[in-house]
Amino acid sequence: MPATDPISLGTRTLYLAVFLTPWMLIYALSTMAMNHREFFKRLYGEDSAEFEHEADIIYAGALPANATPQQAAVQILRDLNRDGSFSVQGRPDGERLRIFRHDPISPRRITYTPNDHKLVIERQVFRTHAFLEQMHRRRGYEHDYFNDDIWAFCVDLVIVAMVFWGLSGLWMWWEVRTTRKWGAFCLLAGITLLGFFLVAI
Numbered sequence: 001m002p003a004t005d006p007i008s009l010g011t012r013t014l015y016l017a018v019f020l021t022p023w024m025l026i027y028a029l030s031t032m033a034m035n036h037r038e039f040f041k042r043l044y045g046e047d048s049a050e051f052e053h054e055a056d057i058i059y060a061g062a063l064p065a066n067a068t069p070q071q072a073a074v075q076i077l078r079d080l081n082r083d084g085s086f087s088v089q090g091r092p093d094g095e096r097l098r099i100f101r102h103d104p105i106s107p108r109r110i111t112y113t114p115n116d117h118k119l120v121i122e123r124q125v126f127r128t129h130a131f132l133e134q135m136h137r138r139r140g141y142e143h144d145y146f147n148d149d150i151w152a153f154c155v156d157l158v159i160v161a162m163v164f165w166g167l168s169g170l171w172m173w174w175e176v177r178t179t180r181k182w183g184a185f186c187l188l189a190g191i192t193l194l195g196f197f198l199v200a201i
Contacts, residue, residue: 013161013164013165013168016161017161017165020154020157020158020161023154023155023158024158026132026135026136027136027158029132030132030133030135030136031136033128033129033132033133034129034133034136037129040127040128040129044127049124049127049130050124050125050127051109051122051123051124051125052122052123052124052125053120053121053122054108054121054122054123055119055120055121056118056119056120056121057080057118057119057121058116058117058118058119059076059079059112059117059118059119060117061075061076061079063075063076063092063114065093067092069088069089069090069091069092069097070088072088072092072097072112073086073088073097073099076097076099076110076112076119077099077101077110080110080119080121082101082108082110084101084102084103084145084147085101085102085140085143085145085148086099086100086101086102087099087100087102088100092112092114093114094114095113095114095115096111096112096113096114097111097112097114098110098111098112099111099112102134102138104131104134104135104138105126105131106123106124106126107123107124107134108121108122108123108124109121109122109124110122138151139152139155140152140153140155170187173187
């Protein structure tokens with residue numbers, strides 16, 4: 001069988017598809033969760049991102065006077081042995097600094113109040129749709145953590161694979177003569193439907 005045979009090409013992409021199956025499931029299920037957010041609101045109530053109190057700590061560390069919010073957050077998380085990707089709100093010299101420690105299963109919200117050096121640690125209650133949405137939106141390259149870079153690389157691989165599957169599907173449709181008629185119909189129908197949505201929504 002020639003190396004350029006479309007069936008051979010499909011076989012060669014089989015293992016890539018198998019490898020990327022977990023990511024495809026995550027994106028499929030998370031998109032469904034976002035598309036049916038009202039269902040989960042009825043299931044869990046309006047406050048679906050509920051946090052439970054976990055601990056109150058008097059922070060003994062000393063933050064530099066000129067520390068940026070990011071620098072302060074990194075130091076606090078390391079002192080708590082919770083180093084990892086995060087987002088932060090507020091300033092260390094303001095009323096409060098709020099750190100959101102990203103985690104697929106148990107995200108934490110850590111609030112630091114400089115006046116009394118108090119840390120309030122809260123754990124987000126696990127919700128299926130919240131977990132899926134966090135995985136859908138998770139990015140990596142802007143964080144200085146190797147695990148996040150590997151995740152971002154896998155996401156890039158999914159994107160490249162999807163583009164490749166689309167282009168290879170077009171090539172296979174053209175090469176296999178018996179599929180040309182229905183393939184042309186499907187391609188035209190897809191373009192027409194996309195054009196309709198671009199105009200109508």
